[in-house]
Amino acid sequence: MSATRPEESETDDAREGTHSPTSSVPAPARRSVAEFTGVSKKFGSVQALHEVDLRVRSGLVYGVLGPNGAGKTTLLRVVLGLVRPDAGSVTVLGHRPGQPGALAHIGALIESPAFVPHLSGRANLRVLARARGLPDDEVARVLRVMDLQDRADERFHGYSLGMGQRLGVAAALLGNPPLLILDEPTNGLDPQGVASMREFIRRLGEDGTTVLLSSHLLSEVQQICDRVVVINRGRVIADDTVTALRDHSGTTVLKVWVSPVEQAGQVLDQHASEAGVTLVEDSDDPYWRLETTPETVPELVNALVKAGIAVYEVRRERPSLEDVFFGLTRDETTDASVPPEGVQP
Numbered sequence: 202m203s204a205t206r207p208e209e210s211e212t213d214d215a216r217e218g219t220h221s222p223t224s225s226v227p228a229p230a231r232r233s234v235a236e237f238t239g240v241s242k243k244f245g246s247v248q249a250l251h252e253v254d255l256r257v258r259s260g261l262v263y264g265v266l267g268p269n270g271a272g273k274t275t276l277l278r279v280v281l282g283l284v285r286p287d288a289g290s291v292t293v294l295g296h297r298p299g300q301p302g303a304l305a306h307i308g309a310l311i312e313s314p315a316f317v318p319h320l321s322g323r324a325n326l327r328v329l330a331r332a333r334g335l336p337d338d339e340v341a342r343v344l345r346v347m348d349l350q351d352r353a354d355e356r357f358h359g360y361s362l363g364m365g366q367r368l369g370v371a372a373a374l375l376g377n378p379p380l381l382i383l384d385e386p387t388n389g390l391d392p393q394g395v396a397s398m399r400e401f402i403r404r405l406g407e408d409g410t411t412v413l414l415s416s417h418l419l420s421e422v423q424q425i426c427d428r429v430v431v432i433n434r435g436r437v438i439a440d441d442t443v444t445a446l447r448d449h450s451g452t453t454v455l456k457v458w459v460s461p462v463e464q465a466g467q468v469l470d471q472h473a474s475e476a477g478v479t480l481v482e483d484s485d486d487p488y489w490r491l492e493t494t495p496e497t498v499p500e501l502v503n504a505l506v507k508a509g510i511a512v513y514e515v516r517r518e519r520p521s522l523e524d525v526f527f528g529l530t531r532d533e534t535t536d537a538s539v540p541p542e543g544v545q546p
């Protein structure tokens with residue numbers, strides 16, 4: 202495998218990420234890195250993927266989100282050729298998954314990285330690099346990218362979990378693959394480890410690597426991903442930019458300061474979405490938090506006033522990715538006939 206990326210040829214879509222939202226630089230053209238058409242996979246009676254259509258475009262960081270057992274890992278394993286779909290077709294850089302032409306251009310960290318404990322980080326990477334005919338320079342490069350040079354000559358068994366994960370990503374970067382697949386790369390890391398992994402992934406994205414990343418940490422995905430693919434029970438129910446999902450979710454998060462506080466709960470409940478109302482008491486100034494539609498706000502304030510409740514402040518906030526995610530996955534029977542933009546029924 203060479204450390205040079207394949208030529209970008211098939212071009213079409215414009216940039217739609219969030220890394221440089223204010224940039225006026227013309228959008229680079231994007232090609233398809235992976236394409237799923239009607240892909241289904243069953244394990245016994247479990248429908249892990251159901252008629253998945255998905256196009257992964259070059260140079261974007263994708264966050265694959267979904268509740269436990271939704272099908273995220275299965276989707277990533279299909280790209281790697283580790284799981285063969287029962288139906289539908291998949292291409293990875295124009296090849297069938299698992300074929301040498303596809304694998305040569307993918308770096309992956311799917312489970313906890315397996316390294317030889319008594320060898321140093323550098324020696325471990327050298328073993329992997331030499332097996333693939335890559336020069337030692339390439340080992341030095343990936344150590345630099347993951348900021349591991351200073352600790353590279355220490356034995357792997359002395360590495361912290363976060364350093365081990367970074368070495369795992371460094372191994373996945375050997376050969377400079379254009380597509381990087383990371384399954385829960387921050388799993389088990391402490392907040393500092395999470396923040397530093399986030400920074401590395403963001404930088405890789407900015408340098409043009411396409412990243413397909415599954416995560417449970419919605420705030421992390423909100424911060425580093427250009428696009429979000431939400432899977433629920435094997436179906437892709439949303440595929441859009443973080444910004445568009447937040448803007449078009451159709452809900453507003455309201456924070457309401459009232460007196461008497463307790464009495465307002467029942468009135469607010471009548472105007473809230475299914476998520477209901479929550480009394481947030483973690484400050485000296487407790488408030489009610491609810492999700493609703495923007496049109497409901499005047500009606501809600503009127504109802505409070507009519508009930509003799511003093512309204513001190515009503516603050517409208519844009520829903521976070523977490524709010525949107527829970528809205529999408531809360532209940533599959535929720536009316537999907539009028540999906541927000543980018544959300545597939």
Ligand SMILES: Nc1ncnc2c1ncn2[C@@H]1O[C@H](COP(=O)(O)OP(=O)(O)OP(=O)(O)O)[C@@H](O)[C@H]1O
Nearest residue numbers: 244247248249267268269270271272273274275276
């Ligand atoms: N090899 C397998 N054999 C049997 N069932 C499987 C296999 N792989 C996945 N499944 C099942 O398929 C469904 C989807 O699994 P998958 O691991 O893709 O979900 P996930 O979204 O990654 O979940 P999690 O967030 O819990 O890791 C689950 O019900 C899981 O138990």
